[in-house]
Amino acid sequence: MANPPKIVLNLLKQLDPYKEAGSLLMVLNALGMIFAALSNTFAAASDKNTSAQDKKILVPAGLATGAANIGLYYAMTKKLIKGLEKSADDHLKTLKPDEIASRTLEFVNTKINKAQKGTLFGFGKKSAEYIDSMKNTLLKDAKPTDYALDLYKNNFKAGAGVLGAFIGAVVGCSILTPVIRDVSAYVVQKIREKKDPELQNKPYKPYFDPAHLKVRYHGKKQPLSLKTYMAFTNSTNMKI
Amino acid sequence: MKVNSIQQQSQNYKKSQNFNGFIGAVGKFVEKHPVAITSLAASSVVAQKIVMSGSEATIGPVVDIAVGKAITKATNEKDGRTNQSSKVQAIRTFSQSLGGTITGVIIRSLCIGAMGFLAGKATGKLAQIINPQGLDKTKDMFKFSENVDKWGKSIGGAVAVGVMMFTNFLIDAPFINQINKHATKFVDKHSKKPVLAENVQVTEKKQDKEVK
Numbered sequence: 001m002a003n004p005p006k007i008v009l010n011l012l013k014q015l016d017p018y019k020e021a022g023s024l025l026m027v028l029n030a031l032g033m034i035f036a037a038l039s040n041t042f043a044a045a046s047d048k049n050t051s052a053q054d055k056k057i058l059v060p061a062g063l064a065t066g067a068a069n070i071g072l073y074y075a076m077t078k079k080l081i082k083g084l085e086k087s088a089d090d091h092l093k094t095l096k097p098d099e100i101a102s103r104t105l106e107f108v109n110t111k112i113n114k115a116q117k118g119t120l121f122g123f124g125k126k127s128a129e130y131i132d133s134m135k136n137t138l139l140k141d142a143k144p145t146d147y148a149l150d151l152y153k154n155n156f157k158a159g160a161g162v163l164g165a166f167i168g169a170v171v172g173c174s175i176l177t178p179v180i181r182d183v184s185a186y187v188v189q190k191i192r193e194k195k196d197p198e199l200q201n202k203p204y205k206p207y208f209d210p211a212h213l214k215v216r217y218h219g220k221k222q223p224l225s226l227k228t229y230m231a232f233t234n235s236t237n238m239k240i
Numbered sequence: 241m242k243v244n245s246i247q248q249q250s251q252n253y254k255k256s257q258n259f260n261g262f263i264g265a266v267g268k269f270v271e272k273h274p275v276a277i278t279s280l281a282a283s284s285v286v287a288q289k290i291v292m293s294g295s296e297a298t299i300g301p302v303v304d305i306a307v308g309k310a311i312t313k314a315t316n317e318k319d320g321r322t323n324q325s326s327k328v329q330a331i332r333t334f335s336q337s338l339g340g341t342i343t344g345v346i347i348r349s350l351c352i353g354a355m356g357f358l359a360g361k362a363t364g365k366l367a368q369i370i371n372p373q374g375l376d377k378t379k380d381m382f383k384f385s386e387n388v389d390k391w392g393k394s395i396g397g398a399v400a401v402g403v404m405m406f407t408n409f410l411i412d413a414p415f416i417n418q419i420n421k422h423a424t425k426f427v428d429k430h431s432k433k434p435v436l437a438e439n440v441q442v443t444e445k446k447q448d449k450e451v452k
Contacts, residue, residue: 004366012369012395021281025288028397035405080263087267088277107278133381147383152278159280160270166283167266169292174299178333182307186322 022081022161029169030074037066057191065184072176077168081161088160092153104144104152111138285397286348293341300337301330331423339416347407351400356392360385 004012041062045055092100112134118125126134138148193199270277308326311317359370360377368374370391375384404412 009365009369011398012366021283024394024397025283025285028285028401029288029292031398032401032404035401039405039408079259080266083260083263084267084270087263088270091267091271103274106275110275130381130385137380137382155278155281156274159277160267162280162283163266163270163277166280166288166291169288170295170299173292174295175303178300178303178329179307182304182326182329183311186311 020161021158022085022163022165023078025162025165026074026077026081026168029165030070033070033073034066037062037070041066053195054192057188061184061188065180068184069172069177069180072180073168073172076176077165077172080168081164084160084164085157088157092156100149100152101144104149107152107155108138108144108148284348284352284393285400286345286352289341289344289348293337293344297334297337297341300333304330304333328424331427332420335416335420335423339412339419343407343412343415344404347404348397348400351403352393352396355396355399356388359391359395360388 041059044058044062095103112131114124115126115131115134138145138151144152189199304326308323308329311322311326312320315322317323362370371384371387373383373387375387377384
């Protein structure tokens with residue numbers, strides 16, 4: 001396999017999964033959110049049916065909504081991940097070596113069991129050779145090796161970080177995003193109504209979606225009415 | 241320079257204390273459930289997507305409707321446009337999270353599988369990053385495959401974000417539209433006041449009259 005370019009290699013180094021599993025999940029999620037916000041805004045900016053006046057409001061509003069959403073998600077999740085990783089680390093420091101050894105032994109046995117039996121329908125079942133290699137690496141005279149102890153500590157800390165990333169993703173996606181999206185769409189609608197009072201008699205979508213401005217019904221351009229609006233409630237809204 | 245009032249500063253301090261208190265409470269949970277927490281370390285973006293979209297499908301629509309009601313109440317809106325729009329959005333949120341999860345999980349899993357496979361075959365500088373300890377496949381089978389597995393998950397997760405920029409338009413958008421269409425019909429059929437369908441009919445009648 002040929003070597004990828006230097007920039008890709010450097011990027012891959014940033015994605016080091018050994019230490020910060022939670023942060024990695026958060027960064028990948030934030031990247032997806034950035035792309036989604038940019039594609040929404042780009043769609044508004046490049047839409048031929050949107051007037052230049054509307055674009056002046058919609059494009060900055062789309063960027064601002066995306067930035068607020070992603071910024072809040074990132075700040076909250078980062079604090080959660082770091083806080084939980086620290087509390088897991090502090091907890092490990094309070095444990096006696098015997099306690100860590102017994103926990104590690106339990107962790108190793110579960111891991112070996114899982115490799116022997118596999119998960120659902122035997123999926124992920126490993127070969128006898130692999131299990132031998134696993135036992136040699138993780139156990140010595142029925143006691144966990146130094147490698148196994150390190151692996152347990154790392155996994156406990158990383159697991160706490162992943163829990164933080166999950167909580168951040170749930171709160172961000174289920175609460176922050178809808179609130180920011182719905183409120184900002186309402187504000188944008190009010191600004192547009194001030195400039196164009198006719199819009200007050202027309203329905204609007206409670207989220208920033210440039211697609212609803214492209215009103216095409218049965219393939220023809222139509223004025224924005226409730227009927228065409230309802231037809232367009234089934235339109236696209238990008239999400240990664 | 242703007243200086244916050246003492247009251248505001250104390251409120252900000254309380255807010256940060258509340259958040260730290262929340263982290264502390266979750267930290268206690270972490271201490272009490274070491275087995276579950278340790279097993280979470282192996283999670284990939286697939287697990288994150290399932291957790292995230294599962295909650296979005298259940299909590300998201302409730303939040304949408306609550307925001308719609310709050311805006312209607314706060315602004316004393318009489319025609320109920322925001323309320324009605326929030327119902328449309330609630331159905332849409334559900335459809336999006338359901339459709340997004342199905343395609344998202346499949347694409348992420350495929351990318352992780354493919355990248356894991358390639359990571360196992362990497363050579364040169366890429367192999368040094370994936371396998372910094374220079375582990376031998378035949379001698380350290382367990383350690384080597386753990387390394388490859390972890391890298392497959394991280395690189396595969398990153399590749400999936402790129403891939404989904406295209407599949408979003410090609411697969412997600414039409415798929416979500418179909419779910420949304422059926423979900424809207426289902427809600428209208430089972431609700432006492434089928435607001436969405438009723439409005440369409442009223443508009444159609446009005447337009448018919450105008451034509452006549």
